[in-house]
Amino acid sequence: MASEFSLAELVIVAAAEAFRDGGELLATGIGPLPRIAVGLAKLTFAPELLMTDGEAYLVEEPVPLGPRNGYQPRHSGWMPYGRVFDSVWSGRRHAMVTPVQVDRWAQGNIAALGDLRKPKVQLLGVRGFPGNSVCHKNSMFLPSHTRRTFIEGEVDVVASVGFSDKRWPAGVRKLPVDIGIVVTNLCVMDFNGPDHGARVIAMHPGVTFEEVQAETGFPLIRADDVRTSLAPTEEQLAIIRKLDPTGIRASVIKGNPPGLRAA
Amino acid sequence: MNKQMKLDEVVASLRDGMTIGFGGWGPRRKPMALVREILRSDLKDLTIVAFGGPEVGMLCAAGKARRVIYGFVSLDFIPIEPFFRKTRETGGVQASELDEGLLLLGLQAAGHRLPFLPTRVGLGSDVTTINPEFRTVRSPYEDGETLLAMPAIKLDVALIHVTRADRLGNTQTDGPDPFFDALFAGAAERCYVTTEELFDRLDHTHPETATSNLFPRYCVTGVVEAPLGAHPTTAHDLYGWDVDHFKEYATLAAAEGGWNSYFQKYVAGGESSYADRAGGADRIRNLPIPTF
Numbered sequence: 001m002a003s004e005f006s007l008a009e010l011v012i013v014a015a016a017e018a019f020r021d022g023g024e025l026l027a028t029g030i031g032p033l034p035r036i037a038v039g040l041a042k043l044t045f046a047p048e049l050l051m052t053d054g055e056a057y058l059v060e061e062p063v064p065l066g067p068r069n070g071y072q073p074r075h076s077g078w079m080p081y082g083r084v085f086d087s088v089w090s091g092r093r094h095a096m097v098t099p100v101q102v103d104r105w106a107q108g109n110i111a112a113l114g115d116l117r118k119p120k121v122q123l124l125g126v127r128g129f130p131g132n133s134v135c136h137k138n139s140m141f142l143p144s145h146t147r148r149t150f151i152e153g154e155v156d157v158v159a160s161v162g163f164s165d166k167r168w169p170a171g172v173r174k175l176p177v178d179i180g181i182v183v184t185n186l187c188v189m190d191f192n193g194p195d196h197g198a199r200v201i202a203m204h205p206g207v208t209f210e211e212v213q214a215e216t217g218f219p220l221i222r223a224d225d226v227r228t229s230l231a232p233t234e235e236q237l238a239i240i241r242k243l244d245p246t247g248i249r250a251s252v253i254k255g256n257p258p259g260l261r262a263a
Numbered sequence: 264m265n266k267q268m269k270l271d272e273v274v275a276s277l278r279d280g281m282t283i284g285f286g287g288w289g290p291r292r293k294p295m296a297l298v299r300e301i302l303r304s305d306l307k308d309l310t311i312v313a314f315g316g317p318e319v320g321m322l323c324a325a326g327k328a329r330r331v332i333y334g335f336v337s338l339d340f341i342p343i344e345p346f347f348r349k350t351r352e353t354g355g356v357q358a359s360e361l362d363e364g365l366l367l368l369g370l371q372a373a374g375h376r377l378p379f380l381p382t383r384v385g386l387g388s389d390v391t392t393i394n395p396e397f398r399t400v401r402s403p404y405e406d407g408e409t410l411l412a413m414p415a416i417k418l419d420v421a422l423i424h425v426t427r428a429d430r431l432g433n434t435q436t437d438g439p440d441p442f443f444d445a446l447f448a449g450a451a452e453r454c455y456v457t458t459e460e461l462f463d464r465l466d467h468t469h470p471e472t473a474t475s476n477l478f479p480r481y482c483v484t485g486v487v488e489a490p491l492g493a494h495p496t497t498a499h500d501l502y503g504w505d506v507d508h509f510k511e512y513a514t515l516a517a518a519e520g521g522w523n524s525y526f527q528k529y530v531a532g533g534e535s536s537y538a539d540r541a542g543g544a545d546r547i548r549n550l551p552i553p554t555f
Contacts, residue, residue, distance in 0.1 A: 056439035131384035161387035
């Protein structure tokens, strides 16, 4: 284990675990930390993952973040948007995404704040979230775990579908939803508690369950085998530096805190 | 057969209230020369259909759009199109927000002359709240699954930017991703393309790149020669999107009277001098294609 590392680097290592033993899928990490996490998984324990160059080609060597500086990705295949939809709808994809709001039903919002018909704040729109959420597995990364992100009520706009019964008309069979893990600046959660309840399965060093609960707008379950998130190894840190040579990861979590909290 | 037209002839053939689809994707390969010609016209009450970029923001800002049917409206490095955002937050346009895949299916249904295509996409989400007219359909087979019946999105006109074309209406589009230009062309009653370069016969000059032809020429009503006509968006492999131009555009979107400033500076003076006003043709030709 390394002795000095940032919280972002610890989060990357935790997020990479989402992609362990998932099979030969298109893995899409949206945003810097999820993208580095997918690259780390592919270069360590999950070489079977398919990744894109961020545009339209598949690569076997993850493309580093930031300016290419002459680096030429070597293309192994073609994945234009038309094929992305084929991957989505056939279920052969696992995305890690960053909703602005998440609720107790694992529903996610990236679309807007307020009423989608006349939003107070227009965000990204639903993008591909509705289809993604009922067709393939999705994990989440949230850089700021607070009651404003993990909200008490229902998300303002249901962009990605979760486990809420009331979203389904009577007589319509609910579609299965596959939520992987939810990695935040405080902990790792899943929705594998009773009735898909949110569960804390790992806490980052120095974080308590009570702190996580206090920052969450809905009740959490403490997993029986809850553990402390693993510190990155020197090998993992070296790969992370290679995947993010200009240090974009330092800008994601507010203040870029160290992975080990000061006592 | 000669389908060559001028920008103003294309726009003169459009009518108030039409449903117009735009090819391209976000800040990539948008038929901006035609968009600017529409901005200079009296057209109004348009329904805009797009994987949207600046064309949507501009048509909203100029009050040309009554309704927008979209999968997203983004400039990528500026994630939310700034004028579109402003329009949405003031309720200035009827917004039919779709999952990106639903837009694909709606165009495909129209192209195949079907009333709808069944899908799971949208079920359980607020897509069905903002589009209350959507209905479900039950599989007639043993599974009996309930599916969303995504209605056909029929276009009166599609406007698409291509790399090269000939006077017969054959087109070729370079770049790594065909996006959904073919679906827009197929879903439309009429399709007009702007092209970086115009040739008499692509079979004589460019037969070796025929696989970059995205849609058959029976879709194409008119061809307009419009070099640099995608600026400020990317036209592979010729020039990238104009980061500085979009930054100025975004700054203006935040300012009082910002649209009018943009319009006066870049649009009003006509297309023949547009490249000069936008920093010069040489500068545009050398804009790098952004990577992430």
